[in-house]
Amino acid sequence: xxxxxxxxxxxxxxxxxxxxxxCKPISGHDYLxxxxxxxxxxxxxxxxxxxxxxxxxxxxxxxxxxxxxPNASFSTLKxxxxxxxxxxxYFCASRRTAEAFFGQGTRLTVV
Amino acid sequence: KxxxxxxxxxxxxxxxxxxxxxxSFTDSAIxxxxxxxxxxxxxxxxxxxxxxxxxxxxxGRLNASLDKSSGRSTLYIAASQPGDSATYxxxxxxxxxxxxxxxxxxxx
Numbered sequence: 001x002x003x004x005x006x007x008x009x010x011x012x013x014x015x016x017x018x019x020x021x022x023c024k025p026i027s028g029h030d031y032l033x034x035x036x037x038x039x040x041x042x043x044x045x046x047x048x049x050x051x052x053x054x055x056x057x058x059x060x061x062x063x064x065x066x067x068x069x070p071n072a073s074f075s076t077l078k079x080x081x082x083x084x085x086x087x088x089x090y091f092c093a094s095r096r097t098a099e100a101f102f103g104q105g106t107r108l109t110v111v
Numbered sequence: 112k113x114x115x116x117x118x119x120x121x122x123x124x125x126x127x128x129x130x131x132x133x134x135s136f137t138d139s140a141i142x143x144x145x146x147x148x149x150x151x152x153x154x155x156x157x158x159x160x161x162x163x164x165x166x167x168x169x170x171g172r173l174n175a176s177l178d179k180s181s182g183r184s185t186l187y188i189a190a191s192q193p194g195d196s197a198t199y200x201x202x203x204x205x206x207x208x209x210x211x212x213x214x215x216x217x218x219x
Contacts (some may be wrong), residue, residue: 010158033206033207035209042209042210042212043200043209044210044213045206045207045208045209048206055206057207089117091154091155093155093207095207098142098143098145098160098162098204099145099157099160099208100145100157100202100204101157102147102154102156102157103154104153104154105154
């Protein structure tokens with residue numbers, strides 16, 4: 001298996017633009033997690049899904065952030081409109097039973 | 112709400128030394144605890160997973176213990192090497208909440 005795949009690896013965008021981050025979990029995994037990592041706040045859990053259903057989105061910082069999981073093999077995290085303070089590394093992770101596996105992350109820079 | 116704390120935030124040791132990293136959590140009703148390693152600019156690599164019914168897990172020079180009732184876990188690294196230099200993070204489930212990590216430097 002190729003592991004958790006995130007795209008793009010790097011994204012630079014202007015303030016106010018819409019940004020869409022993508023994640024393909026490991027086949028057969030039924031949990032999917034989205035995180036944001038910054039130096040100040042560490043790894044923050046934004047939202048997680050079980051069997052494509054959002055279970056807890058209390059970590060989503062603002063209404064500008066939204067996440068979807070239309071099927072078991074794909075999820076998106078959208079920021080609209082983006083702001084400079086959204087600059088961070090965004091990680092996706094998936095798991096089936098207990099052990100979670102992470103993608104390589106998307107480094108987002110909003111200028 | 113589950114909160115995870117890791118102490119120390121940073122640690123520098125000479126090569127060959129044995130060391131212990133600490134992780135504590137506020138809610139003892141966990142399913143499992145997982146230790147990860149993160150190299151600069153990289154993703155997270157799973158090191159060890161301990162189920163709530165287990166007391167410890169071992170992989171090579173790494174040994175992780177879990178005391179669920181006291182809300183604590185330790186990661187023991189034996190005979191440290193410069194290649195062990197990285198940030199070590201612990202995470203508890205449910206759902207999968209992280210501490211801020213311990214940045215380890217092993218000096219040759």
